[in-house]
Amino acid sequence: xxxxxxxxxxxxxxxxxxxxxxxxxxxxxxxxxxxxxxxxxxxxxxxxxxxxxxxxxxxxxxxxxxxxxxxxxxxxxxxxxxxxxxxxxxxxxxxxxxxxxxxxxxxxxxxxxxxxxxxxxxxxxxxxxxxxxxxxxxxxxxxxxxxxxxxxxxxxxxxxxxxxxxxxxxxxxxxxxxxxxxxxxxxxxxxxxxxxxxxxxxxxxxxxxxxxxxxxxxxxxxxxxxxxxxxxxxxxxxxxxxxxxxxxxxxxxxxxxxxxxxxxxxxxxxxxxxxxxxxxxxxxxxxxxxxxxxxxxxxxxxxxxxxxxxxxxxxxxxxxxxxxxxxxxxxxxxxxxxxxxxxxxxxxxxxxxxxxxxxxxxxxxxxxxxxxxxxxxxxxx
Numbered sequence: 001x002x003x004x005x006x007x008x009x010x011x012x013x014x015x016x017x018x019x020x021x022x023x024x025x026x027x028x029x030x031x032x033x034x035x036x037x038x039x040x041x042x043x044x045x046x047x048x049x050x051x052x053x054x055x056x057x058x059x060x061x062x063x064x065x066x067x068x069x070x071x072x073x074x075x076x077x078x079x080x081x082x083x084x085x086x087x088x089x090x091x092x093x094x095x096x097x098x099x100x101x102x103x104x105x106x107x108x109x110x111x112x113x114x115x116x117x118x119x120x121x122x123x124x125x126x127x128x129x130x131x132x133x134x135x136x137x138x139x140x141x142x143x144x145x146x147x148x149x150x151x152x153x154x155x156x157x158x159x160x161x162x163x164x165x166x167x168x169x170x171x172x173x174x175x176x177x178x179x180x181x182x183x184x185x186x187x188x189x190x191x192x193x194x195x196x197x198x199x200x201x202x203x204x205x206x207x208x209x210x211x212x213x214x215x216x217x218x219x220x221x222x223x224x225x226x227x228x229x230x231x232x233x234x235x236x237x238x239x240x241x242x243x244x245x246x247x248x249x250x251x252x253x254x255x256x257x258x259x260x261x262x263x264x265x266x267x268x269x270x271x272x273x274x275x276x277x278x279x280x281x282x283x284x285x286x287x288x289x290x291x292x293x294x295x296x297x298x299x300x301x302x303x304x305x306x307x308x309x310x311x312x313x314x315x316x317x318x319x320x321x322x323x324x325x326x327x328x329x330x331x332x333x334x335x336x337x338x339x340x341x342x343x344x345x346x347x348x349x350x351x352x353x354x355x356x357x358x359x360x361x362x363x364x365x366x367x368x369x370x371x372x373x374x375x376x377x378x379x380x381x
Contacts, residue, residue: 006186010075010136013184018138020177021144024089026149026248027079027170028108031092032242033227034163037237039098043354047346050224052102054339056109061117062230062334074122075185081115082178085210088112089171109339120331122185133259136310138363140255143306144222147248150241158238182233203317205329207375208312211271213309213337214368217253218278218301218361220341222247226298229354233289234342239339245294247302260263267311268372274311279302283363286355304365309334 036046088111091104098363123138123265149170157167226243254261262270281300284293315332341361349359 005204007126007129010186013181013186014078014119014123014126015138015141016177016181017078017140019124019148020174020181021083021085021115021119021211022142022145022147022248023149023177024085024145024170024174024242025142025151026146026151026241027089027153027167028149029146029223029244030150030157030227031167031359032164033231034166034173034237034291035092035101035155036228038163039095039101039219040351041098043346043349045098047343047350049098049102050346051343053105053109053112054203054343057113057116057339058104060110060113063114071250073119075120075187076112076127078115078122078236079178079185081111081118081181082181084173085111085115085329086171086175086178089174090168090371093168095164095190113335113339115129116175116335117331123159123215133310133314136255136258138305139309140252140258142253143248143252145331147245147252148336150245154238154241154245157240163208166174194352205316205319206318207371208316209329209333211368211371211375212312212316212334214364214371215271215312217276217337217338217341218282218365218368219305219308219343220338220340221357222298222301224342225345225350225354225357226294229285229289229358230291230294232354233291233294236293239291242291242295242297246299250299250302251306254303258307258310260309261307262314262358267315268375270307270311271315272369272372274304274306274308275365277301279362279369280304282358283364286359286362289355316380 032046034049035041035049041049083109087109089102091107092101095101095104119190120138123135127134152170152173153166156169157163161169223244226247227240230243231237265273278301281297281298281304284300285297287293312330313336345354345357345361347361
């Protein structure tokens with residue numbers, strides 16, 4: 001078997017970083033419900049913990065683009081951010097109370113924000129050098145990592161491991177994976193434009209950014225609150241990750257088929273249909289709040305959102321003056337929505353109920369579908 005080319009090695013290493021990031025998110029999602037019980041958190045206090053994670057991530061995004069020129073390129077930034085992210089997952093183990101947990105969540109958010117932006121920017125460089133669309137494969141690796149993280153967490157919880165020890169263990173695994181990936185990641189590009197997280201493009205992009213914000217808001221909420229919702233409806237703690245696992249399975253399946261689906265139906269129709277399917281899944285979870293229906297609802301949400309990210313990124317690349325600028329702006333709007341989703345759900349749950357929170361997410365998904373239907377697809381580059 002001939003040795004892999006440097007570009008092929010970089011692609012494999014970038015996929016491994018996406019997997020490690022998903023592994024951590026899957027573990028975090030599965031640990032939220034046990035953390036809520038271990039620290040005696042109300043819905044409001046839990047929403048503040050999740051908000052601390054969101055603030056940390058959002059505040060770190062603007063600095064991400066400036067790191068590549070100083071640290072030797074986007075690949076190096078991705079590797080270092082991945083190491084910091086994995087180490088930060090052990091911080092909740094040191095928390096003595098809700099205040100310490102909030103600080104740990106903030107640090108996790110900072111490292112995840114830098115990692116999220118840098119790995120997607122580096123992936124866009126690898127994709128451009130590859131010569132054909134491969135972004136869906138990177139996001140499929142993230143989804144597989146999320147499923148693996150949920151599975152590992154369920155096993156550890158079943159063995160009686162505490163939530164903070166669970167996070168530390170998954171962080172150690174992610175650390176080993178990122179350390180391995182750094183051997184092949186490469187330096188990447190130093191140009192600020194290759195990894196700038198903001199860079200708002202031309203007029204006409206606001207509607208597309210709104211779609212990204214709304215769809216990612218729903219995804220972020222499902223990641224963090226599906227386990228809490230299952231437990232609130234009587235599911236045991238060891239089954240808290242079942243919803244996220246079902247979500248991850250259908251999402252990775254959809255992403256593996258994503259290029260063919262988008263080629264057949266078009267980018268924005270796929271976004272609109274996906275948002276509509278997401279609304280259906282959420283409505284099912286609200287209308288029939290029993291374990292099988294909730295898990296099925298999460299699976300429908302995963303299938304609906306599977307190709308939203310690649311399709312929106314491609315649409316943004318075609319709409320903006322440069323593909324890099326469009327992807328950066330879409331990512332900024334989308335990740336802001338993803339990070340604000342969990343505290344939004346917590347606030348509504350505190351004021352009314354968690355069930356009503358999911359109903360509001362279904363309406364948000366329908367709004368995203370309507371906005372996507374109302375737009376014309378930009379010409380492909």
